[in-house]
Amino acid sequence: RGIFNWTKNLSESAEMTTSYKNYFREGTKSWMKSNNIEVPLPTENSKQSRKLSANSMDSIETTPQREINDVKLQAWKATADFFDYNVPTLDEIETASFIGLDNAITKLFQWTDDQTKVEEVVTTFRNNMKEFSIGLMSKAEDLEDVGLASRMVEYDDNIAPIVLKEGVIDWIRSLQVLSVPCAVVSFLDEKQLETVLQFTGLAALFPNGTRVSTSDDYGIENQQMLGTALRIERRPDHCVMFDTTPQATIAAHDVEMKSISIVGPYPYYDLTTCDSSGRDFESLGTSRIRSVFNDAKNHE
Numbered sequence: 001r002g003i004f005n006w007t008k009n010l011s012e013s014a015e016m017t018t019s020y021k022n023y024f025r026e027g028t029k030s031w032m033k034s035n036n037i038e039v040p041l042p043t044e045n046s047k048q049s050r051k052l053s054a055n056s057m058d059s060i061e062t063t064p065q066r067e068i069n070d071v072k073l074q075a076w077k078a079t080a081d082f083f084d085y086n087v088p089t090l091d092e093i094e095t096a097s098f099i100g101l102d103n104a105i106t107k108l109f110q111w112t113d114d115q116t117k118v119e120e121v122v123t124t125f126r127n128n129m130k131e132f133s134i135g136l137m138s139k140a141e142d143l144e145d146v147g148l149a150s151r152m153v154e155y156d157d158n159i160a161p162i163v164l165k166e167g168v169i170d171w172i173r174s175l176q177v178l179s180v181p182c183a184v185v186s187f188l189d190e191k192q193l194e195t196v197l198q199f200t201g202l203a204a205l206f207p208n209g210t211r212v213s214t215s216d217d218y219g220i221e222n223q224q225m226l227g228t229a230l231r232i233e234r235r236p237d238h239c240v241m242f243d244t245t246p247q248a249t250i251a252a253h254d255v256e257m258k259s260i261s262i263v264g265p266y267p268y269y270d271l272t273t274c275d276s277s278g279r280d281f282e283s284l285g286t287s288r289i290r291s292v293f294n295d296a297k298n299h300e
Contacts, residue, residue, distance in 0.1 A: 069265065072097075075128035082124055085111045090265045091245040095187040101125065107214060108187055164200045165262070171281040172205050178286060181232035183210040185224045185241075190215035222251040229257075240275075240292060242284075249274045258292045260284060 006016065072093055080087045088096070088109050096104035101122045105111050112118060175182055184206045186193045193213045197203040212218065212227040229236045241252040241259050245266055249259040250273065261274040262281070271277045275292040278284045 069093075071129065071132045074132045075125055078128045078132070079121060079125045080111075083111070083121060085109065089245065089247050091243075091247060092187070094265055099188055099192060103189075107189075164202075165281060167280060167282045169201060169205070171284070172202070175286070176205070180286075181210075181234065182206070183212065183228040183231050185212040185228050187214060189213055220251075221248065222254045225252060225257055226255055229255075238293075240289060246270055246273055260289065260292065 069090075073090065076093055076096075077087050079085075086109070088104075092104075092108055095108060099108065102118055105118050105121050106113055111121065172182060182205070184193070184197070184202075186196075188196065190211075190213045193211060194203070197206055197211075210228075210231050212224050212231065216224070216227060218224045218227055225239075225241060226236060229239050232239070237256040239257045241248060241257050242262060243249070243252075243259070244262050244264040246261075249261060249271070252259040253273070259274040261271040261277040263271065263277060263279045268277060276284075276288060278288070
């Protein structure tokens with residue numbers, strides 16, 4: 001779905017995956033037979049090890065937060081289809097969790113400014129959330145997962161819980177110690193951004209002069225990025241944007257900025273257009289950042 005773009009249908013995708021595995025298994029058997037390669041019979045230890053490994057992978061692929069994000073995506077997509085609006089991107093949906101439904105519909109998605117229509121869209125979205133979360137709620141009840149159930153009961157206008165990625169504060173400080181200027185760009189407005197920065201302990205690292213928000217009236221994302229370049233007084237081609245989505249990479253490249261993606265809402269295989277990527281900030285040292293500018297003459 002993400003690379004070949006064969007289908008967006010989850011059922012068809014699952015069928016294709018099963019078919020691929022079967023064909024791959026049969027092809028491997030034929031190749032091994034033609035090359036006289038024999039596979040030793042599995043021992044009890046290897047079976048147990050494989051079972052533990054499979055269980056570990058299952059837990060990674062079916063994490064509650066990922067399932068919640070899938071439900072949100074389905075609900076927003078169904079809402080957009082119903083009103084014939086453009087489907088929001090995954091990063092826009094993530095942002096909607098923080099700025100409230102009204103702001104998401106009017107300012108972020110830019111669907112409509114008519115308050116009556118906004119209320120109709122909100123109601124439709126809430127109904128879609130309830131419909132698409134039935135399966136997940138049942139799973140939570142079966143597992144007695146109170147935390148998961150409570151998160152799915154209501155999707156309201158309150159700010160969602162914010163979890164700071166491990167090591168991010170030390171990482172930003174390490175850049176600033178090396179006199180690397182840093183700025184933050186956000187879809188939130190000025191007050192909301194201030195609240196988030198204060199809550200996460202990042203406010204001191206990003207003073208007012210290094211913040212770009214929707215309150216600055218930049219029309220599109222790459223204009224916001226140019227705004228950050230102005231604030232840190234660097235040419236765009238001497239800047240690197242850190243984000244979690246392929247859309248941010250496209251916007252950065254449009255203004256000749258480099259892009260480093262952090263694996264989060266999108267897996268590695270959806271982040272192939274960025275200049276570099278990493279699972280966390282600890283893996284992104286200054287040498288890694290410098291490497292994205294290897295084709296540039298000036299390494300400022």
